[in-house]
Amino acid sequence: MAVGEVAQFIVDKSLVLQYPFISKTLRDVDLPPERRKTHFCSMNIQAEGVGYDDLNQLIKYPQNLEFIIELIHIDQPEHYEKEIWQMDEDERLKLVPQLKERGNEEYKKKNYGIAADIYAQAIGILEQFMLKEKPNDTEWTEFNNQKSIILLNFAQCKLIQQDYYAVIEHCSTVLKHDPDNVKALFRRAKAYVGAWDPKAARDDFTRVMELDTSLTPAVKKELQFLDDMVKNKNLQDMEKLKNLFI
Numbered sequence: 001m002a003v004g005e006v007a008q009f010i011v012d013k014s015l016v017l018q019y020p021f022i023s024k025t026l027r028d029v030d031l032p033p034e035r036r037k038t039h040f041c042s043m044n045i046q047a048e049g050v051g052y053d054d055l056n057q058l059i060k061y062p063q064n065l066e067f068i069i070e071l072i073h074i075d076q077p078e079h080y081e082k083e084i085w086q087m088d089e090d091e092r093l094k095l096v097p098q099l100k101e102r103g104n105e106e107y108k109k110k111n112y113g114i115a116a117d118i119y120a121q122a123i124g125i126l127e128q129f130m131l132k133e134k135p136n137d138t139e140w141t142e143f144n145n146q147k148s149i150i151l152l153n154f155a156q157c158k159l160i161q162q163d164y165y166a167v168i169e170h171c172s173t174v175l176k177h178d179p180d181n182v183k184a185l186f187r188r189a190k191a192y193v194g195a196w197d198p199k200a201a202r203d204d205f206t207r208v209m210e211l212d213t214s215l216t217p218a219v220k221k222e223l224q225f226l227d228d229m230v231k232n233k234n235l236q237d238m239e240k241l242k243n244l245f246i
Contacts, residue, residue, distance in 0.1 A: 116157035167191035
């Protein structure tokens with residue numbers, strides 16, 4: 001194609017199954033970070049969709065798509081930063097630790113939404129590589145170990161943003177393969193407090209103290225805070241019951 005030319009073509013539905021997710025990413029570009037949902041699991045997609053009705057329909061009922069493309073401008077490779085989809089496997093692998101460090105820098109600046117987005121990109125790359133490997137094989141396990149570290153960083157951002165159910169989901173993913181991961185247990189415990197599941201929170205906090213006694217003072221402080229919340233809630237519930245009979 002030459003600059004100014006327009007191409008129009010139809011692509012079979014079997015070749016555009018990923019289009020709804022690519023389209024969502026493009027539509028979300030101008031949204032503030034807190035309004036974006038950047039990390040998905042299959043259960044969430046089925047329950048919640050991707051945030052756009054037309055794309056949700058396309059996921060449920062795939063169909064052939066017509067594309068119209070106009071070539072507006074040509075940039076040479078040395079003049080722009082590649083998108084992830086343009087990179088080969090080696091480039092994407094090298095990008096993962098870079099994204100992790102970028103996310104860490106944004107976290108230090110308290111840009112938690114931006115940090116979460118960057119961590120999600122790294123997680124997405126690793127998940128793509130994991131799909132090519134047999135679960136629990138050596139290479140799959142290496143990718144999963146890298147993913148778990150970044151997933152815990154992602155969960156910490158979500159904890160600060162008070163997205164407690166996301167924290168519980170992602171920490172549980174880590175604990176499925178590493179049941180004694182103290183960071184995952186501690187962050188999930190705090191998320192259980194926020195989601196108001198005191199028993200689950202106590203169970204995780206107790207396990208943290210068993211695994212790492214150096215964290216006992218910090219955990220006892222969290223448990224005292226939880227006990228105070230339970231007492232206050234019980235008092236509030238009693239007051240509500242009294243008012244029912246006035």
